[in-house]
């Protein structure tokens with residue numbers, strides 16, 4: 476989500492005549508887009524900003540801005556730690572950044588002393604519709620499309636409703652037009668983004684023949700010529716009703732890869748988290764999806780060490796983690812976020828216990844990923860060729876199940892769907908041979 480927001484701001488700035496430089500030491504304006512989901516992310520951003528702001532002593536015209544979730548969460552209070560920052564811009568004001576920068580620079584060029592830091596963290600109706608411009612690199616084949624912002628769920632550990640505001644969806648026609656324009660520019664794979672994508676349009680559009688607005692959107696993108704694959708993140712388990720589960724069986728471009736945040740496998744902890752499902756319901760969703768697509772790939776988010784999580788609770792999480800057979804997981808040690816209900820709970824879990832539980836799940840994941848990837852050896856997978864790998868020697872792409880594959884290919888194949896036979900694998904990467912003659 477943050478990458479997408481940064482890209483949209485960069486595109487708006489470029490349209491105003493700004494240039495994006497490759498090295499931060501060459502820039503006149505540096506904007507840090509920040510995350511608040513864990514305290515460590517905020518501390519890292521503050522450390523980086525403090526480091527960069529030292530440059531203002533040598534170069535008073537240098538402009539430093541902090542954008543995004545931490546700006547929204549902390550607002551002007553950030554000035555206690557970062558007094559030299561010029562801009563603090565919240566999550567509903569990304570589109571205002573170019574205007575603020577123009578004013579700041581015009582004032583400086585005119586020799587007008589620039590006063591206070593600009594702090595804008597106000598809510599703005601329709602701000603979700605402003606994340607729409609793209610900065611595509613040459614022959615970019617995958618793109619993120621933001622369809623919805625904010626969340627009304629209020630999970631007790633989560634700061635997102637505070638930093639991203641209430642649930643707001645974009646108009647469906649605008650999203651479809653954006654996807655169509657991306658397809659015309661060569662994009663083959665779209666990942667739809669939102670804090671709770673499966674709730675897309677629930678207040679703005681009617682269900683049609685039992686089909687939710689989110690699935691209607693998937694249907695319309697599936698029909699766009701040139702788009703070959705559709706993914707989305709992040710959904711909520713409660714969004715996986717019959718219509719979405721069945722969509723995996725009838726929409727050919729919808730990839731058989733589901734990110735399904737579990738958070739905990741203990742019903743007691745799920746209740747304390749204010750997550751409105753049980754471990755049984757979660758498993759039923761997984762089974763329903765596997766019934767429609769037996770080759771479904773799953774990833775998840777899990778929090779270990781939530782306040783009050785006992786050994787028995789964790790054992791249930793571990794058991795559910797094993798039962799689902801994940802290909803990928805983001806395991807987080809619970810991080811206190813002030814202002815959330817869980818931060819006030821007694822019975823916080825010690826760092827040692829969190830660490831041990833974290834390691835245990837990561838160990839399971841590693842073993843499982845190795846095992847699942849080994850099963851693909853000798854099999855031929857459809858791979859979307861994204862470009863050269865980091866070393867620039869081989870090519871890289873992804874399977875429909877979102878596994879990264881490295882293989883020898885040719886520049887002409889970038890953007891193509893090609894058959895690749897998997898020859899070896901690690902826990903995170905597959906290696907293969909192209910089953911096409913390159914003429």
Ligand code: SF4
Pocket residue numbers: 626627628629630633634635636670671711
């Ligand atoms: S559904 Fe996701 S974004 Fe919304 S409050 Fe819960 S964890 Fe946060």
